[in-house]
Amino acid sequence: MWIAIFLIIALCLFLLPLVPGLREMAHATDAQPLQVVRTYDTDITHFAIKFKAWLEKNFGDFLATQNNPALENAEGTLQDKTAYQIIGKDSSPTFSREEIYNTSTQKLILSAFPLRLTESMLFEGEVYGADVIHTATHSQFRALLAEGDIHLGEGCTVLRWIHSHGSISAGVGCRLFGRASADKLITLSGGCQFERLNAATILFGKKTPAVSQATVSLTPLAGLPNVKDQFQRRWLIDGDLEIPAYCSFDGDIVASHSIRIGLGSRLIGNLKSNQDMVLADGVHIDGTIVSSGDIHIGADCRVTGAVISEKTIWVCAGSIIGTQALPTTMTSLNMHIACGVTAHGTVWADDSASVLSDARVYA
């Protein structure tokens, strides 16, 4: 008897942890494969394209007749309860008393003409302009899409994404969270903060005049110090590596510690440092630079390939990342970029990035 009770209790104790599993097996509630978004193709304009498709579905008539100068202001609500306002020619969005009191509107704003938006307002719905969009100062936007240029006034904030089929200019102190992309040009003034930018050309502050490079003859380096291993064009370096000023080298370099490239030197190849990497002024790298630590890029440097840091990137004025013909990516956790820097392609900081008014930036 006691043995039977003992066995039953033992069996119950053994089966107890299996009960939720047995229930899950009998009535599967979480048996779907993990969701892999197969259509996501890393395109920065992903949301802009999806939004435009949504507009075409819900505002097909507006998009078809948007060139009609007789188009007048109109308001309405979609079936999904999205409130919208269509803005006519030479007009601006109108707000209810409550919206003015709250300095916030949830309406989707659509305009077929050049659009001017009021200051210090929170636009919780998307803003679409078939032409240019000008925003006043200190407004906040969920998202903006324009077929023309977008000019963000001083101190404006974009919370999710902004895309222009022309150019974007952001005034002093703007904050661009999420994605900011333009087909042609993005210009960010000093004090701007951003996360992810993409355009054919990205100017940080005003473009500085090109520095005429002194014609100093470069000393070609036949080899490197502390070589651990070498295969084809790849050199493995044990410890720190310092390339002297005005030298040239052709090959990929991987250093187990830091890399410092001297003034005016030129390297053709890809560099990797497992600690910080420092490029002195006027360095040219025809290739990618990768660092497990910080990357400091001095003034008037050129890097044609990607710039990848696992910590912070500092770039001084006059430096150019990528080329118009060969755009590239600059990415890190944090970024401090001086006014006068130009990038072509993508600039992406996971945590934070800022445009500093000074020509030189220091760690």
Place this chain on the structure above:
Amino acid sequence: MLGLALKVALVTIIALILVYTVRHYIFTLNRLFGRQRHPYINIDTATWPTVTVLVAAHNEEAVIAHSLEALLQVCYPTDRLKIMVVNDRSTDRTREIVDDFAAQFPGRITPFHRVNGIPGKAPALKDATQLVDSDVIIVFDADYIPGRGLIKQLAAPFFDPEVGLVMGRVVPINTGHNLLTRLLDLERAGGYQVDQQARMNLNLVPQYGGTVGGVRRMALENVGGWLDDTLAEDTDLTCRAILKGWKSVYQNRSECYEEVPETWPVRIRQIARWAKGHNQALHRYAFSCLSNRNLPLPEKVDALLLLGIYAMSPVLVTGWVLAVVLFYRGESTLIAAPMALMMIIAFGAVGNSAAFFEIAAAVYLDRGSRRIRLLPFNFFTFLISTVTVSNASFAQIISGPRASQVWEKTPRFRKTNFKAVGG
């Protein structure tokens, strides 16, 4: 004297299990609370390297078309991407299907019909690689279904001149088929979401897994290419690459669907093959890893533990036998505590691809809440794996490490048309 020897052996085994337990706890805690490294995932604009995708195929009529359709839709410059189907002596309609695709997409799909030579994936890849002139080789098995951004994500790390191997995450697509597939889904999640990503975070040795992964051609040449006498070309290549100063990296967000075994006999054959391949690599490279001066100590330790993971099953079984023997020799008071400890922690330490707490952490990270209910059932797969791996390992010891190994393909189960999940 014999008693002392048995005790020393048992204590050594318990110490080894403890090492693996600590390792897996470090990985799990790192994934939950540590800094996560994804240094290459943001690269979306670049002059992309030339890539050849090798699709390893042997009697794949059920799945090859789905894989090729997905590969043709990937977002990668078409002038820099070639797809080469490595058809290794298929006897079904694979050749016909591949040739149809090649005719429809000339220049984009190149069939490589292999009719002789050593059978198996590694020899087939070795032959195909001789025809490749691209910077990067990405390998998929024929049942894998890549998303549009996957090739870019797998190619991006190769901008780093230190990177020789890249591995993406494998996600089972036939999860809901039966208990086995659901348990394998949990196990894969633990292995990739926690184990591989933690090794990436800690700058250790993420393992190149042979599929959904890429190899730099220069690195492949540097290490002597694919070896055709290996059962686990992925582990073998990982070891040879790190010994030559190349890094392997893992991209957790580069996910790709695969089909997991739906029957126990297939699963048992699969894991036995993995075990033999891993043990083969352990035999070949353990000493080289230990004696390599260029390999940093943390990578050295991780590589050894990675190589030894399948050897732990026979070690564990040996430990259980030793404990029982010592018990009957009257050593119960000394042995009882370590034996109980070993029984408890062994499951957590050497569940073949992922310990149970790694699985729990992975489910939490994947935000899959209710599938965690099946976690206790993983104890049964642990027991089956332990027996299977031990059996395979003991057989390997008896036949000797140099005995010829027979590569055995995992059968496919897909019968219906593939339907993409999540778009």
